[in-house]
Amino acid sequence: VTTQTTTAPPTIGVFDSGFGGLTVLRALIERLPRARFAFLGDTARLPYGSKSRRTIARYAAQSAQFLVREQGAEFLVIACNTASALALDAIQDAVTVPVLGVIEPGAAAARQASRTGDVLVIATEATVHSHAYAAACRAHGLRVLEKACPLLVPLVEEGWTDHPLTAEVIRIYLGELRAEAAAQNLHPDTLVLGCTHYPLLRPLIERSVRPGVKVIDSAESAAEAAAQLFNGRATPGCPILSESAAAGADRVGGTSSPAPQTEIHCFATDSVEKFEQMGSRFLERPVGAVELVDLGG
């Protein structure tokens, strides 16, 4: 007799200020298709990107507690660069389960990708202001230059992900970043997308970087790190985790469709309709019914 097949899948809580973090959820589903996912977008209080550390920490801690206490999450992925940059400590203090942010996996992937040791990071104002990527990259022995690109999120949300005007904004931002890098005598060969909205602009961004520059998506990096952590914790009685390694093998070069058994529950603190409508563009599949939750405030 074995209880293996009747073991309930672990719940992974995924948190963002909005729906950008659904790009992280998409990458997680590819790697851990048999987990149960509870995703919370704190849409009533977005964007975090322009707010202070104190405020972001309070909002993020409340959100994390909802996922752990109300949804039974056994593992949290902070699928929000701003919250990872400014509130990872506050979240870890607020809950007792393991918490993974997107900054450290992004920095580790940059370390693997870069040969010159010089990397560029683009992100929201608050993420850049925190210098969390700079600190994480320097801990990996990299030299780093960060730039806030506050127009990119609104352009993605306007749906202009393949618009010439968006290409021009990217050209301006990356041009300024390259000029600054040259002034500092840096030779960057790697660009980190430090915001979960940016993967939707990846084709335009890749057309705008110099040949040979690698683009690192911190959503992919974080999902990969989460899957490895889960595999590390795998026990023979927990089949979800070992399957993720096998699933990884045929992911190369495309998005695999999620296994039919992947259970996803989405929650938002506001604008459920907007979440349902825009979320599918980030998740690359329908998000299903989104449940409204009230975290107060």
Next chain:
Amino acid sequence: VTTQTTTAPPTIGVFDSGFGGLTVLRALIERLPRARFAFLGDTARLPYGSKSRRTIARYAAQSAQFLVREQGAEFLVIACNTASALALDAIQDAVTVPVLGVIEPGAAAARQASRTGDVLVIATEATVHSHAYAAACRAHGLRVLEKACPLLVPLVEEGWTDHPLTAEVIRIYLGELRAEAAAQNLHPDTLVLGCTHYPLLRPLIERSVRPGVKVIDSAESAAEAAAQLFNGRATPGCPILSESAAAGADRVGGTSSPAPQTEIHCFATDSVEKFEQMGSRFLERPVGAVELVDLGG
């Protein structure tokens, strides 16, 4: 013996989700230079433009109560199109002082300006979605077409108020609006700026509208309505109010500098530094020290 000169000036509370409402405050100072102003920017929870009616009403009511209960405001100006559109009733229920929004003054000014009776309104997503301008304009016998322009606020906040790219975004938005108006057989001769950030784009917008189209700034319209309301309430013992009428005479064609005695207190729920730095661009003078307040949530 008269107590006229020692009467404390009345406090006018001015409220916005951010600092855009400082364009309304600027217009108010011009007209009521001897009032005391308490301005609150609910920056911890901005932008309201993408949030739901329920959430906006809760935030706006808390903010209005702060201005009345903590700051002693005897009159409130809701210097936020989204809050005026979605939460004027909720604010009026939450406080006992008179409350003036920006929508009705904007619609009334459009009625005065338009000869064809067809007007266009550009605003945030939530303001347009509420159709508050459409309702107010129709009550004045106007035909109206509204359009959400979600990129304009981020472009203003990026400081690209005189950037060719911003001009191009405006050209695209207004082109779409004109095509839609033509399809509905409208002949608009008036464009209402239904967002307090848009006055900073007025030069670019005026270059992009057809000759003969008048641009109405709802910030100016609301300030004018507030000044008239104050004059209506004026008593011989209240010199502030009667002076505003005289001040109006030399306002034509330029911004008069505020009287030195204008007392302004600015409060924000987050990012005091950013408020102080960006606010002066909207107020066209330094905002002074901004005080951080916690409304909870």
